[in-house]
Amino acid sequence: MRALMNQRFLTLAVLAVVIGILPFVFPSSYYFRVASLVWVSALAAIGLNILMGQAGQVSLGHAAFFGIGAYAVAIGPVHLGIPSWAALLLGAGLSALLAFLVGRPILRLKGHYLAIATLGLGVLVALVITTESRWTGGPDGMPVERLTLFGWRVSGSYTWYWVTGGLLLIGTWIALNLDDTPTGRAFRALHDSEVAAQVVGVDVARFKLQAFVIAAVYASLAGSALAFMNGFINPDQAGFLHSVELVTIVVLGGLGSVVGSIVGAAVLITLPQVLTVFHEYEHLLLGLIIIVSMIFMRSGIVPTLSSLFLRKARS
Amino acid sequence: MAEFLQFLISGLTVGAVYALVALGFTLIYNASGVVNFAQGEFVMLGGMVTVFASALGVPLPLAALVAIVVAMVIGLLLHRLAIEPARGASAVTLIIITIGASILLRGLAAIVFDKQFHKLPAFTGDTPVDLLGAAIQPQSFWVLGGAAVVVLALYVFLEHTLLGKAVLATAANRLAARLVGINTTTIMALAFGGSAAIGAIAGILVTPITLTSYDVGTLLALKGFAAAMLGGMGNPVGAVVGGLLLGLLEAFGAGYLSSTYKDAFAFLVILIVLFAAPQGLFGRRVVERV
Amino acid sequence: MSILKAADVGISFGGVKAVDGVSFSVSPGQILSIIGPNGAGKTTLFNIVSGVYTAGRGTIHLAGEDVTGMAPHRLAARGLSRTFQNLQIFQRMTACENVMVGRHLREKCSLFPALFRLPSVTHQNRETRAAALDLLAYVGLKDVADVPAGSLPYGACKRLEIARALAAEPRVLLLDEPAAGCNAVETEEIDHLIRQVADRGVAVVLVEHDMKLVMKISDRILVLDRGRPLAEGTPREVRDDPKVLEAYLGQHGAREAARA
Numbered sequence: 006m007r008a009l010m011n012q013r014f015l016t017l018a019v020l021a022v023v024i025g026i027l028p029f030v031f032p033s034s035y036y037f038r039v040a041s042l043v044w045v046s047a048l049a050a051i052g053l054n055i056l057m058g059q060a061g062q063v064s065l066g067h068a069a070f071f072g073i074g075a076y077a078v079a080i081g082p083v084h085l086g087i088p089s090w091a092a093l094l095l096g097a098g099l100s101a102l103l104a105f106l107v108g109r110p111i112l113r114l115k116g117h118y119l120a121i122a123t124l125g126l127g128v129l130v131a132l133v134i135t136t137e138s139r140w141t142g143g144p145d146g147m148p149v150e151r152l153t154l155f156g157w158r159v160s161g162s163y164t165w166y167w168v169t170g171g172l173l174l175i176g177t178w179i180a181l182n183l184d185d186t187p188t189g190r191a192f193r194a195l196h197d198s199e200v201a202a203q204v205v206g207v208d209v210a211r212f213k214l215q216a217f218v219i220a221a222v223y224a225s226l227a228g229s230a231l232a233f234m235n236g237f238i239n240p241d242q243a244g245f246l247h248s249v250e251l252v253t254i255v256v257l258g259g260l261g262s263v264v265g266s267i268v269g270a271a272v273l274i275t276l277p278q279v280l281t282v283f284h285e286y287e288h289l290l291l292g293l294i295i296i297v298s299m300i301f302m303r304s305g306i307v308p309t310l311s312s313l314f315l316r317k318a319r320s
Numbered sequence: 321m322a323e324f325l326q327f328l329i330s331g332l333t334v335g336a337v338y339a340l341v342a343l344g345f346t347l348i349y350n351a352s353g354v355v356n357f358a359q360g361e362f363v364m365l366g367g368m369v370t371v372f373a374s375a376l377g378v379p380l381p382l383a384a385l386v387a388i389v390v391a392m393v394i395g396l397l398l399h400r401l402a403i404e405p406a407r408g409a410s411a412v413t414l415i416i417i418t419i420g421a422s423i424l425l426r427g428l429a430a431i432v433f434d435k436q437f438h439k440l441p442a443f444t445g446d447t448p449v450d451l452l453g454a455a456i457q458p459q460s461f462w463v464l465g466g467a468a469v470v471v472l473a474l475y476v477f478l479e480h481t482l483l484g485k486a487v488l489a490t491a492a493n494r495l496a497a498r499l500v501g502i503n504t505t506t507i508m509a510l511a512f513g514g515s516a517a518i519g520a521i522a523g524i525l526v527t528p529i530t531l532t533s534y535d536v537g538t539l540l541a542l543k544g545f546a547a548a549m550l551g552g553m554g555n556p557v558g559a560v561v562g563g564l565l566l567g568l569l570e571a572f573g574a575g576y577l578s579s580t581y582k583d584a585f586a587f588l589v590i591l592i593v594l595f596a597a598p599q600g601l602f603g604r605r606v607v608e609r610v
Numbered sequence: 611m612s613i614l615k616a617a618d619v620g621i622s623f624g625g626v627k628a629v630d631g632v633s634f635s636v637s638p639g640q641i642l643s644i645i646g647p648n649g650a651g652k653t654t655l656f657n658i659v660s661g662v663y664t665a666g667r668g669t670i671h672l673a674g675e676d677v678t679g680m681a682p683h684r685l686a687a688r689g690l691s692r693t694f695q696n697l698q699i700f701q702r703m704t705a706c707e708n709v710m711v712g713r714h715l716r717e718k719c720s721l722f723p724a725l726f727r728l729p730s731v732t733h734q735n736r737e738t739r740a741a742a743l744d745l746l747a748y749v750g751l752k753d754v755a756d757v758p759a760g761s762l763p764y765g766a767c768k769r770l771e772i773a774r775a776l777a778a779e780p781r782v783l784l785l786d787e788p789a790a791g792c793n794a795v796e797t798e799e800i801d802h803l804i805r806q807v808a809d810r811g812v813a814v815v816l817v818e819h820d821m822k823l824v825m826k827i828s829d830r831i832l833v834l835d836r837g838r839p840l841a842e843g844t845p846r847e848v849r850d851d852p853k854v855l856e857a858y859l860g861q862h863g864a865r866e867a868a869r870a
Contacts, residue, residue, distance in 0.1 A: 206686035292424025
């Protein structure tokens with residue numbers, strides 16, 4: 006118990022230190038932009054990891070909620086005339102509502118049927134965004150008004166580095182909190198054995214739905230943050246490939262590991278930036294690295310490495 | 321009537337391609353339990369290799385054969401180098417591996433070939449055939465006929481050859497199959513090779529109608545996966561019916577309702593079907609044993 | 611006064627009547643054993659009673675209330691708990707956490723305090739953990755409280771399941787082969803455990819193959835054969851019933867046993 010608490014504070018402290026130190030070694034604003042992208046992706050992945058790693062329910066359409074968050078802050082101020090911060094809340098609310106409405110029937114499905122249903126949901130949302138160009142600018146995307154909070158215009162890659170870093174810290178804190186609570190235990194229990202969870206009184210459908218809604222809100226907030234940060238948004242953010250990227254971050258980093266999602270995001274977001282020096286070989290190498298790391302670290306980077314260290318420490 | 325027939329034929333044509341991709345999914349899934357998201361890449365390879373081989377002056381039938389062989393080799397390599405080493409990993413880990421393979425193959429195709437759209441000439445000319453007032457592309461008949469031949473051949477193989485029965489036995493129960501002396505690793509390799517060939521054939525048949533490029537695989541994999549699930553995962557008949565159904569839905573949806581939401585109908589119907597029948601149309605209802 | 615009462619319960623799978631017209635009732639503090647040859651429908655009956663399967667016919671009453679077809683988690687809230695024949699422990703959680711999940715219904719479980727880790731959550735956690743540790747001590751697993759359940763030996767997992775079921779403070783406890791795969795000493799321990807639980811006023815329904823254990827601790831025994839009730843009575847009555855011997859040993863065996 007105490008060890009667990011310490012581990013939680015330690016994780017948060019290390020993360021805070023990393024976020025605080027990086028600016029001293031970053032040579033240009035480009036680095037701030039990439040790092041912010043990592044923080045945002047990690048935030049979405051941590052949410053998805055609550056659904057996939059804790060509650061054991063796969064979602065291949067999670068970018069839909071990312072897209073809803075992103076487009077809410079783009080559309081809200083322009084078409085509805087509401088302030089940016091309200092649009093952010095509206096997006097999170099819409100994502101939660103959608104997850105709540107479709108979650109019950111979808112989460113009754115298991116395994117690959119759940120995968121295709123969530124995938125279908127993601128494709129549908131992305132299609133609506135691409136098609137309703139009067140609102141969304143269609144396939145070309147649309148610009149996003151800068152966020153203004155209490156008269157402070159939040160802009161610049163340096164500012165956004167801190168904002169997204171702060172969001173990630175809060176998101177990490179909440180995800181770590183959840184672990185050792187009745188809710189978190191119910192998630193992990195239904196992951197291991199639904200029937201055993203049921204007979205001790207866990208309302209499996211309710212908790213799956215809770216995990217789905219939490220994950221949707223995380224993704225939505227991450228989407229809004231990215232939209233503000235970039236000042237521009239296009240349908241790719243809601244598309245299937247982005248869903249796959251989020252799942253890959255979660256699995257690559259380690260299912261069920263909060264730190265894993267951050268490490269996974271760092272690897273998968275910075276890798277293509279590094280690989281651009283290889284020009285046309287970029288995708289080839291990206292695919293290769295995903296395959297090789299999944300073969301040799303099948304439970305994910307962080308769980309594999311930490312069990313390796315533990316074994317070393319013991320011997 | 322003519323319009324209806326037009327939609328029907330074009331729906332069946334597209335549906336036949338989805339059916340072949342779904343069949344490839346099913347074959348691999350049954351033999352190994354892996355959902356192979358690189359399935360669409362086999363279709364892409366079938367089209368692209370044929371295009372580039374015939375551009376080098378190779379006659380079309382020979383170019384098609386080369387394409388099928390190349391796809392099969394890639395399928396076998398995928399099994400040997402990526403799936404086999406990860407044996408025993410969780411389902412979601414294996415899915416990520418096949419997604420990685422799909423990214424890799426797409427990247428490879430972009431380097432070896434290019435990023436342009438390519439077309440193959442129709443096998444027997446472009447003059448539409450008039451069928452009760454509907455103008456049908458002759459290539460449609462090639463696609464439908466080709467798909468029928470593949471399905472029939474697969475059926476004969478599975479039901480009437482010893483090797484085919486070994487595949488079915490492996491699908492039914494991998495451990496039991498191994499216990500009666502079936503080399504399940506060979507069966508899995510066979511499934512990857514076979515489903516790569518089926519994908520490539522689909523790609524060759526459909527390229528004269530839909531064009532091809534290095535990145536056509538993703539959407540095809542999605543539709544094929546959807547078709548397989550619609551029919552009920554692991555059921556070959558379900559895969560074919562699911563594929564044809566998906567094609568028809570798209571064609572009629574696009575024709576009568578809205579062409580911009582063509583892709584939406586398929587997924588909307590899948591969601592509705594799964595809500596009503598969580599095991600797909602032909603899937604068996606399994607009772608959880610505890 | 612019976613607390614759990616099943617009347618004329620039946621279910622079929624693809625035309626096969628796995629359970630057909632079975633009735634039983636059990637009172638607080640009583641131990642009812644359900645025995646029968648393999649495939650007699652004992653576990654299926656458990657699955658119906660605990661809401662995992664929906665009965666094709668018949669009714670189930672829990673504390674006077676008709677609970678036929680009710681979902682397992684709602685039955686649990688009404689005081690029914692169970693263990694499983696093929697272990698259903700939460701492999702990736704520690705032994706202690708497994709039992710803590712068993713306390714689920716006794717905990718306040720609202721989402722927002724959990725997300726922001728309000729003091730109430732920390733406080734409740736401490737209580738739940740203490741209760742779980744007590745139960746682990748009760749079944750002799752205190753030493754392995756923080757070991758992942760997936761790495762515990764078979765016998766320990768069996769007891770862990772019992773501890774988890776008890777954590778819900780049930781009024782009715784269904785135990786599916788608690789002594790299967792246990793050695794004589796472990797079986798003895800489980801014997802004591804079941805007796806103690808019943809003495810606290812819990813109604814225990816037991817499916818078990820270990821006849822020595824069954825004959826020793828049961829108040830009543832229900833014998834099933836191919837889904838149908840064959841006999842019911844005290845251990846002595848059941849043991850002397852020729853139909854029971856026949857079902858277990860076949861006709862020839864029954865004649866041999868009668869002669870012996």
